Amino acid sequence: MAIAGTKRESLETKEYAKxxxxxxxxxxxxxxxxxxxxDELGIQLKEDSKATVYLGVTDEGVKTLRVDIWLxxxxxxxxxxxxxxxxxxAIVSKSGKTQFITDQCTTSYAESEDYLPTWFVKRxxxxxxxxxxxxxxxxxxxxxxxxxEDQDAKIVLEWKDLMKGNVSELRDQIEISEKNTVVxxxxxxxxESSEGIKEYQSVFNKAFMPSYALRQMRQISVNKEYITRIGxxxxxxxxxxxxxxxxxxxxxxxxxxxxxxxxxxxxAADNFVASDKVIAADDDMF
Numbered sequence: 001m002a003i004a005g006t007k008r009e010s011l012e013t014k015e016y017a018k019x020x021x022x023x024x025x026x027x028x029x030x031x032x033x034x035x036x037x038x039d040e041l042g043i044q045l046k047e048d049s050k051a052t053v054y055l056g057v058t059d060e061g062v063k064t065l066r067v068d069i070w071l072x073x074x075x076x077x078x079x080x081x082x083x084x085x086x087x088x089x090a091i092v093s094k095s096g097k098t099q100f101i102t103d104q105c106t107t108s109y110a111e112s113e114d115y116l117p118t119w120f121v122k123r124x125x126x127x128x129x130x131x132x133x134x135x136x137x138x139x140x141x142x143x144x145x146x147x148x149e150d151q152d153a154k155i156v157l158e159w160k161d162l163m164k165g166n167v168s169e170l171r172d173q174i175e176i177s178e179k180n181t182v183v184x185x186x187x188x189x190x191x192e193s194s195e196g197i198k199e200y201q202s203v204f205n206k207a208f209m210p211s212y213a214l215r216q217m218r219q220i221s222v223n224k225e226y227i228t229r230i231g232x233x234x235x236x237x238x239x240x241x242x243x244x245x246x247x248x249x250x251x252x253x254x255x256x257x258x259x260x261x262x263x264x265x266x267x268a269a270d271n272f273v274a275s276d277k278v279i280a281a282d283d284d285m286f
Contacts, residue, residue: 018201018266019078019186020259024211025071026181027142028079030170032070041079055165063088063163067135067170071184071203073263080186082203084138087130088163101128103154104147105136124154132157134206141208142182143173183214185248187256188266199268204254207247209240217241222260 029036031054037043045051056064067084091099097109100116102123110116116125136155145153158169185204190197216239220226227249230242238246248254257271 016201018188018199019080019263020188020257020266021186021261021263022183022214022217023071023073023075023078023080023186023263024181024183024214025073025080027069027174027177028072029068029070030174031066031068031165031167054167058087065162065165065167067131067162067167069138071182074181076263078263080184080201080203082138082184082205084135084205085131086135086162088159089130091128091130091133099128099133100125101133101136103156105133105140105155107133124156129159132159138182138205138208139170139173141210142180143177144180144210181211183209183211183244185254185258186263187254187258188271189256190271199266202256204248204256204258206253207244209244213240213244217244217260218262 029040032040032052034045034049034052037045037051054066054068056066058064065086067086069082069084071080071082072078073080093099093109097111099107099109100113100120101107102120102125104123106120106123107128108116108120113121136157139155140147143155145155147153158166161169185207187202187204189200189202191200192198220241222245227245230238231246231250233242235243245260246253248258248260257266
């Protein structure tokens with residue numbers, strides 16, 4: 001959620017100007033408490049607010065953890081929240097294959113370990129849990145790990161601690177990586193209900209990139225023709241921002257309203273879900 005100003009309001013009732021687009025940000029908080037909301041956002045949470053209730057259990061008895069990561073735009077100081085939903089359950093595809101993940105965030109689906117690729121099993125690996133690959137990928141980008149050049153680089157989450165709500169290691173990284181920034185995509189989620197159409201500020205949680213990639217990306221025009229062209233390239237031919245674009249615009253990418261422009265104020269008239277306007281095929285708005 002984009003936040004501006006220090007007026008003390010309820011999080012549930014205050015309306016803020018929504019933003020869409022790309023922004024370079026510092027990480028300022030992970031699963032903060034009510035005091036942080038008050039001190040940093042000027043928001044006094046209601047007594048029954050669930051904003052700081054991060055642990056949960058599904059109806060099937062599976063433990064869950066919501067990881068809220070707060071980002072602050074370098075240019076505007078606007079604050080946004082991206083969320084990762086972790087579930088203590090193996091990722092299994094519709095076809096019944098299990099997803100595995102290495103200590104360098106690479107993933108692969110297989111019927112069993114016996115069918116994993118040879119190159120994959122050269123690294124330490126395990127069965128991936130729901131939400132784990134996305135969080136690991138974010139952490140790799142944020143911490144500036146270069147898995148291609150540094151074979152010793154790795155990310156291993158303390159999963160048991162996370163399932164107890166312990167995010168201390170993630171919080172420690174805020175100080176360790178205080179000078180690091182990460183480029184994120186601000187989006188607007190549109191939900192239709194019996195009360196009408198509602199719009200919510202969001203941040204796409206499946207693709208992030210380093211700040212230098214955003215500077216390079218500003219030199220090109222991202223439209224459907226460009227996306228189609230890079231979609232035909234081999235993975236090794238793609239630039240960092242090309243991979244980001246394909247994750248956002250691909251078949252399993254972002255379902256919310258977004259823009260490949262720098263961060264700007266959201267205009268509902270540009271969103272065909274929230275209005276009758278149709279986006280042109282060569283527009284950079286989707």
